[in-house]
Amino acid sequence: MAESMKGLQRTCRCTELDESSIGKTVTMMGWVQKSRNKGGLVFTDLRDRSGILQIVFEECDCGAEVFEKAGRLRSEFVIAVTGVVRSRGKDQNKDLKTGAIEISARALRILSESEVPPFPIEDGIKTKEEVRLRYRYLDLRRPELARKIMTRAQIAFKVRSFLQEEGFLEIETPTLIKSTPEGARDFLVPSRLHHGSFYALPQSPQLLKQLLMVSGMDRYFQLARCYRDEDLRADRQPEFTQIDMELSFVDVDDVIEVNERLLQYLFREICNVEIPLPIPRMRWIDAMETYGSDKPDMRFGMPLQDVTDVVKDCGFSVFRDCAAEGGWVKGICVKGQAHMPRKKIDAYAEMAKEAGAKGLAWLSLQEDGSRKSSFAKFLSEDELKALEGAMGCVPGDLLLFVSDKKRETVWNVLGTLRLALGRDLSLIDEKAWKFLWVTEFPMFEWSDELGRYQAMHHPFTMPMEEDLPMLDTDQGSVRAKAYDIVLNGTELGGGSVRIHQADVQEKMLEKLGFTPEMADQQFGFLMQAFHYGVPPHAGLAYGLDRLAMWMVGSDTIRDVIAFPKIKDGSDPMMDAPAPVFDQQQLEDLGIRLAKENQ
RNA sequence: GGCCCGGUAGCGAAGUUGCUUAUCGCGCCGCCCUGUCACGGCGGAGGCCACGGGUUCGAGUCCCGUUCGGGUCGCCA
Numbered sequence: 001m002a003e004s005m006k007g008l009q010r011t012c013r014c015t016e017l018d019e020s021s022i023g024k025t026v027t028m029m030g031w032v033q034k035s036r037n038k039g040g041l042v043f044t045d046l047r048d049r050s051g052i053l054q055i056v057f058e059e060c061d062c063g064a065e066v067f068e069k070a071g072r073l074r075s076e077f078v079i080a081v082t083g084v085v086r087s088r089g090k091d092q093n094k095d096l097k098t099g100a101i102e103i104s105a106r107a108l109r110i111l112s113e114s115e116v117p118p119f120p121i122e123d124g125i126k127t128k129e130e131v132r133l134r135y136r137y138l139d140l141r142r143p144e145l146a147r148k149i150m151t152r153a154q155i156a157f158k159v160r161s162f163l164q165e166e167g168f169l170e171i172e173t174p175t176l177i178k179s180t181p182e183g184a185r186d187f188l189v190p191s192r193l194h195h196g197s198f199y200a201l202p203q204s205p206q207l208l209k210q211l212l213m214v215s216g217m218d219r220y221f222q223l224a225r226c227y228r229d230e231d232l233r234a235d236r237q238p239e240f241t242q243i244d245m246e247l248s249f250v251d252v253d254d255v256i257e258v259n260e261r262l263l264q265y266l267f268r269e270i271c272n273v274e275i276p277l278p279i280p281r282m283r284w285i286d287a288m289e290t291y292g293s294d295k296p297d298m299r300f301g302m303p304l305q306d307v308t309d310v311v312k313d314c315g316f317s318v319f320r321d322c323a324a325e326g327g328w329v330k331g332i333c334v335k336g337q338a339h340m341p342r343k344k345i346d347a348y349a350e351m352a353k354e355a356g357a358k359g360l361a362w363l364s365l366q367e368d369g370s371r372k373s374s375f376a377k378f379l380s381e382d383e384l385k386a387l388e389g390a391m392g393c394v395p396g397d398l399l400l401f402v403s404d405k406k407r408e409t410v411w412n413v414l415g416t417l418r419l420a421l422g423r424d425l426s427l428i429d430e431k432a433w434k435f436l437w438v439t440e441f442p443m444f445e446w447s448d449e450l451g452r453y454q455a456m457h458h459p460f461t462m463p464m465e466e467d468l469p470m471l472d473t474d475q476g477s478v479r480a481k482a483y484d485i486v487l488n489g490t491e492l493g494g495g496s497v498r499i500h501q502a503d504v505q506e507k508m509l510e511k512l513g514f515t516p517e518m519a520d521q522q523f524g525f526l527m528q529a530f531h532y533g534v535p536p537h538a539g540l541a542y543g544l545d546r547l548a549m550w551m552v553g554s555d556t557i558r559d560v561i562a563f564p565k566i567k568d569g570s571d572p573m574m575d576a577p578a579p580v581f582d583q584q585q586l587e588d589l590g591i592r593l594a595k596e597n598q
Numbered sequence: 599g600g601c602c603c604g605g606u607a608g609c610g611a612a613g614u615u616g617c618u619u620a621u622c623g624c625g626c627c628g629c630c631c632u633g634u635c636a637c638g639g640c641g642g643a644g645g646c647c648a649c650g651g652g653u654u655c656g657a658g659u660c661c662c663g664u665u666c667g668g669g670u671c672g673c674c675a
Binding site: 038040054088093096116118127128133180204206230231233445455 | 609610624631638667668673675
């Protein structure tokens with residue numbers, strides 16, 4: 001039978017008491033972590049979000065009635081205890097923050113009883129995530145997860161205080177907006193007042209924040225909930241939070257400068273990590289050529305090296321023909337792995353094929369100078385020497401090569417192998433924080449599916465001034481004033497300088513295959529705004545969830561989201577999405593379901 | 599949509615080339631215990647081996663299908 005807390009007031013949280021509190025009478029409230037009944041006395045560990053504190057019930061101190069009640073305490077009961085703080089003398093618990101003290105109970109109320117929880121409420125459990133997510137409210141009681149959610153709250157607080165200090169205004173933008181083409185699938189919301197019409201939930205507040213710049217707001221930010229109806233990953237949820245910002249009268253360097261200081265501030269305050277500034281920058285093309293990735297993991301080396309010129313006349317027809325057709329041959333040198341067994345090399349070859357390669361050529365130079373290789377027999381000694389020299393290969397090293405007509409394939413395959421090798425060979429310094437700006441992204445990327453170019457970032461991104469003439473002559477080579485911030489091989493955020501001229505924006509939309517009518521229908525409000533005085537502006541958005549994930553040391557984004565969704569986009573706790581309960585709801589919206597969904 | 603891994607008491611696991619009553623730890627329930635804190639002692643309860651079909655004298659184990667969960671590729675301006 002649950003008791004009332006009438007007349008009681010909680011004094012403080014568990015770990016807010018220490019030896020200086022000895023002698024004080026306090027009232028503590030929280031959950032029973034564990035109760036140890038020794039017969040003549042009962043020890044109860046009381047838990048709240050701050051930690052654990054030991055309560056002692058002794059009949060001589062608390063009386064028979066309270067002592068009998070204490071004997072009934074079970075895990076996860078919610079209780080209120082009034083008692084006196086005292087020292088634990090010799091019997092201290094060094095594993096507990098409050099291990100030097102305990103509460104000698106005088107009064108006890110059981111505010112709520114509990115069934116036996118479906119899994120232990122403690123750190124380090126191996127319970128399947130499936131079960132934990134169904135009882136997420138219990139999972140969140142576990143200290144390690146609670147700490148992560150509390151750290152996320154701290155991050156949000158620090159972001160706000162830093163940006164406010166820098167003159168940014170926190171402005172909310174609507175989440176019922178217009179569907180835009182391009183990009184990810186939208187979540188749609190049917191309109192009751194306009195049957196047959198739909199709102200879309202924003203994938204980002206992109207256009208709205210640009211309009212705020214037109215409004216003269218100058219510096220804006222928002223912790224914006226965003227929605228993308230795509231498949232989930234360990235670091236991807238259908239709804240997620242962006243630290244979204246936009247600045248007027250700035251160029252690339254200005255955005256980078258303030259954001260470097262933001263990152264430095266956050267990591268110093270939250271993680272006690274000092275990020276040296278400036279954060280290194282790398283052009284997109286160099287990131288691809290050197291690491292085979294637009295978000296390179298800089299915690300280890302093993303760069304990609306181009307040997308197309310070295311092998312263009314060699315005896316190995318695969319390389320020779322590829323070079324002759326304007327293709328690419330690149331390799332990586334895996335230091336000290338000449339002894340790698342054939343089986344493992346074959347596994348990497350399989351990985352290479354899955355990543356799109358036709359095959360993987362390999363050569364190991366043994367310590368005694370002999371070679372093992374899939375292709376060395378086609379090359380002369382001089383050609384081999386030249387190749388090994390170009391790769392910086394010394395005895396004991398293993399070389400892996402990929403050739404393809406498309407440079408994207410070579411990048412992708414070797415980039416994948418590099419990451420796998422870095423992980424498998426423990427080359428990654430897990431304690432390192434390697435930040436990197438990747439700049440000068442291509443403006444466009446070709447879409448086979450659409451049969452035309454797509455915006456790599458988005459259609460409002462400013463091309464680099466010197467590349468503007470190429471819009472008509474060499475569209476694929478136009479670079480954008482776009483930048484990504486990368487941490488340890490993860491994209492934390494990205495942004496760009498935006499187009500602020502109506503004529504350039506019209507040209508861009510035309511290049512992306514929009515007819516003037518389509519452009520007007522989709523973005524008319526933006527184009528209209530661009531006729532009334534637009535400040536040059538630029539911005540950036542971080543994935544707050546990913547940032548928080550790194551800062552708390554998790555490998556899944558779910559750990560920093562209070563109520564995350566599972567792989568199929570559903571919520572196993574509240575069982576959403578679900579069919580509508582009341583048919584009237586559908587009728588109000590003017591929606592009729594296909595037969596198979598009724 | 600493809601590929602990979604997994605599902606055995608509330609939780610975590612074991613279960614051999616197919617064989618009697620499916621095992622272990624934690625938790626849970628009862629009794630005992632005045633310094634425990636991974637409390638201890640004694641006793642006890644708890645299972646549609648994910649679901650469906652097949653092979654077999656006999657299936658947790660082998661085969662097929664389904665389902666649920668995770669990872670990954672596609673996808674994610």
